[in-house]
Amino acid sequence: MMNNAKxxxxxxxxxxxxxxxxxxxxxxxxxxxxxxxxxxxxxxxxTQIGTIIVIGSIGYIIFSYLxxxxxxxxxxxxxxxxxxxxxxxxxxTLSQSPNFIILLIGMFLLNAGWSxxxxxxxxxxxxxxxxxxxxxxxxxxxxxxxxxxxxxKATGTLLYKGIDxxxxxxxxxxxxxxxxxTFIPVKTPFIRKAQKDSKIDYGYxxxxxxxxxxxxxxxxxxxxEMATSNWFVNYMKEAYxxxxxxxxxxxxxxxxxFALGRLxxxxxxxxxxxxxSVLISSVLAFFFYALGIILGEKGLFVIALxxxxxxxxxxxxxxxxxxxxxxxxxxxxxxxxMATSAISMAMNFFMGWLNDAMGVRYAxxxxxxxxxxxxxxxxxxxxxxSKREKQ
Numbered sequence: 001m002m003n004n005a006k007x008x009x010x011x012x013x014x015x016x017x018x019x020x021x022x023x024x025x026x027x028x029x030x031x032x033x034x035x036x037x038x039x040x041x042x043x044x045x046x047t048q049i050g051t052i053i054v055i056g057s058i059g060y061i062i063f064s065y066l067x068x069x070x071x072x073x074x075x076x077x078x079x080x081x082x083x084x085x086x087x088x089x090x091x092x093t094l095s096q097s098p099n100f101i102i103l104l105i106g107m108f109l110l111n112a113g114w115s116x117x118x119x120x121x122x123x124x125x126x127x128x129x130x131x132x133x134x135x136x137x138x139x140x141x142x143x144x145x146x147x148x149x150x151x152x153k154a155t156g157t158l159l160y161k162g163i164d165x166x167x168x169x170x171x172x173x174x175x176x177x178x179x180x181x182t183f184i185p186v187k188t189p190f191i192r193k194a195q196k197d198s199k200i201d202y203g204y205x206x207x208x209x210x211x212x213x214x215x216x217x218x219x220x221x222x223x224x225e226m227a228t229s230n231w232f233v234n235y236m237k238e239a240y241x242x243x244x245x246x247x248x249x250x251x252x253x254x255x256x257x258f259a260l261g262r263l264x265x266x267x268x269x270x271x272x273x274x275x276x277s278v279l280i281s282s283v284l285a286f287f288f289y290a291l292g293i294i295l296g297e298k299g300l301f302v303i304a305l306x307x308x309x310x311x312x313x314x315x316x317x318x319x320x321x322x323x324x325x326x327x328x329x330x331x332x333x334x335x336x337x338m339a340t341s342a343i344s345m346a347m348n349f350f351m352g353w354l355n356d357a358m359g360v361r362y363a364x365x366x367x368x369x370x371x372x373x374x375x376x377x378x379x380x381x382x383x384x385x386s387k388r389e390k391q
Contacts, residue, residue, distance in 0.1 A: 050352020068334015
């Protein structure tokens with residue numbers, strides 16, 4: 001009976017995780033579609049739009065670090081609830097923002113909430129799915145891809161029909177509030193702590209060179225994914241005079257096959273091995289993205305197709321952290337995601353500045369450059385950690 005109750009709780013918890021990931025993806029990815037509206041409503045430049053990304057990333061960085069510690073101390077469910085609460089509050093703030101400063105505060109809170117949700121979920125999976133971690137992790141992140149895909153075309157259509165970005169944020173806030181309330185009574189006592197020994201061994205973590213390979217490799221990968229979400233619609237509009245409604249067709253394709261990649265990617269990872277699969281995928285992502293930009297307007301669909309090769313990188317690499325860091329893995333994940341967000345913040349702000357300084361066509365080459373360097377560090381992770389993984 002005890003095992004049955006535990007399995008029931010697992011299934012219920014996983015269902016909530018899927019819903020929370022979908023809503024988080026919607027919240028996270030509407031920002032890029034709203035960039036032209038932000039610029040118009042608040043009379044701001046591309047560089048100031050980069051400031052939105054910086055402020056949001058600062059929130060993510062701070063709470064990624066705190067989230068790793070909190071998971072060790074108060075448990076995953078409480079961290080997940082706090083993150084969901086933050087998301088609800090942030091979306092209400094964004095929907096009511098009268099000026100650019102309040103918008104920045106809302107973005108800070110949004111990313112703070114998303115970081116807590118991400119940390120709790122990414123470190124919870126190994127406790128829920130012994131034997132098929134890679135499959136479950138990619139399936140959970142597949143739900144993020146579903147949310148991102150739904151967001152692109154649906155948001156473009158809503159804007160086209162005259163529903164403004166404030167109303168869209170408010171609708172999402174209502175959905176998050178419902179999830180927050182219904183998730184409170186869910187019982188998950190069997191994952192109250194990630195580890196019995198919560199004392200953090202800083203030397204063990206920071207003296208391992210692979211930690212820094214993760215930081216740079218994941219940081220530049222996430223920079224590319226976030227830059228696509230934040231700047232792709234803006235790139236199409238300014239470089240080729242493509243409207244938001246038409247531009248979201250390409251972002252829908254990108255995130256749609258991105259989601260499919262995560263749906264089936266876990267099974268490929270189980271066959272080929274974790275870091276080997278990610279290495280191959282990251283090289284192909286670089287090739288398709290670079291080719292798409294070189295081809296110009298005719299290459300927009302090629303860029304969209306690169307989403308397939310983005311799919312498995314983040315969830316699979318995060319999953320391998322627990323293989324490299326056998327103890328304090330939640331804290332290690334927190335440190336890695338904190339650094340990842342810092343790098344992504346810097347690169348996206350840099351892209352905003354480049355858009356103004358050099359024009360969007362040249363600035364957009366930043367993305368394949370990041371993918372190329374990321375692939376190199378993923379190779380180093382593979383080389384240094386493959387002996388510890390089950391290939």
